[in-house]
Amino acid sequence: MNDYSPQPISYVGRFAPSPTGPLHFGSLVAALASYFDARSNKGTWLVRMEDLDPPREPPGTDALILEQLHILGLEWDGEVLYQSSRLDAYRATLERLKATGLCFSCDCTRPRIKSIGGIYDGRCRYRKLPFNSGLATRVKTDKNLYEFEDAIQGNYSQILEQDIGDFTLLRKDGLFAYQLAVVVDDADQGINHVVRGYDLLESTPRQIYLQQLLGFLTPQYAHVPVVVNEQGQKLSKQHFADSIDVQAASTVLHNAMRFLGLRPAKAQISEPPADLLAWGIDNWDIQVVPKLANIPMHAAH
Structure with missing residues (x-):
């Protein structure tokens, strides 16, 4: 053996x-x-x-x-x-997330979100706006606690829905958001x-x-x-x-x-x-x- x-x-x-x-x-x-x-x-x-x-x-x-x-x-x-050089990879991953039903289009402006305290309130979640150019694509968040042990700073956690809100994956100007790109590349x-x-x-x-939604390992x-x-x-x-x-x-x-x-x-x-x-x-x-x-x-x- x-x-x-x-x-x-x-x-x-x-x-x-x-x-x-x-x-x-x-x-x-x-x-x-x-x-x-x-x-x-x-x-x-x-x-x-x-x-x-x-x-x-x-x-x-x-x-x-x-x-x-x-x-x-x-x-x-x-x-x-x-x-x-990675736009196709980001586009494919965005389509995967759209297929889960967790993504939606959003026409909210930065000034509007700033006026309500900077945390997105889900205004466009159920408006069923089309995934057209000129609109942002956001991903729905939930009430779960997401926490990790930082090797320097110690324990850190957020409840995304209340602390951040639904966040952007594709900007209104057509550029992919940092959060999506970094997860795909890592x-x-x-x-x-x-x-x-x-x-x-x-x-x-x-x-x-996003790593959990996509089945990726967390660093x-x-x-x-x-x-x-x-x-x-x-x-x-x-x-x-x-x-x-x-x-x-x-x-x-x-x-x-x-x-x-x-x-x-x-x-x-x-x-x-x-x-x-x-x-x-x-x-x-x-x-x-x-x-x-x-x-x-x-x-x-």
Whole structure:
């Protein structure tokens, strides 16, 4: 009789930036956390370009982000996946969900939803509007509790119907919504560990809901604090965040590592990026990442 024991599932993680601008310190922190967690677990680290909103994406920004990662020494595995090449997969998945009877068309405007507190009230659920262009497609939610154990932030849960409402899968302008695309891509790429910013924590129950509807496995999640400016705003292109200075790669990496709870020696700031990253992989412990929603930029220096 053969002694058979199942092989452990290998770690597959990812970094998935939107190419709306070059990497800033906040996006580097998210990239570094996912990189360290994957490499310290001898896993695969993929890069996916979430380029589903062309009006917000200056030409060439994707190449710039990849160049920045390369200069910093954050080398990824395999080919970069572009969401803009995946529209057929999203369309097919949307048709699957429509076939369940859980989807409906909606002509509600953002101002209307904002006026009722920002949580969609189901106004179009039973109006039976056609699935025409110019209308959004939403998925019905329910009163069940969706919860998960975040590797950094601990237990998190939502009752989607009361906390979020029925949410969008296809926008009025014909663009696929983030929640649908990310669930399809994580499943198709075999992603089983997602390490990303705290600003996406509240999206996670929606993604788990879609995963369950579609029969997909749910990854393990970990949400790192986001970097905020002096006004308490998340670093972003919208808030005029500076691009990271890749010519000072070791300094930038050293600061980002400290932000994530690692404590490299001051002298290591003069080491080559590859040596700093190797030290970070050896010393990575996701439990030392601060269990906070955000940390001011100046705290990392």
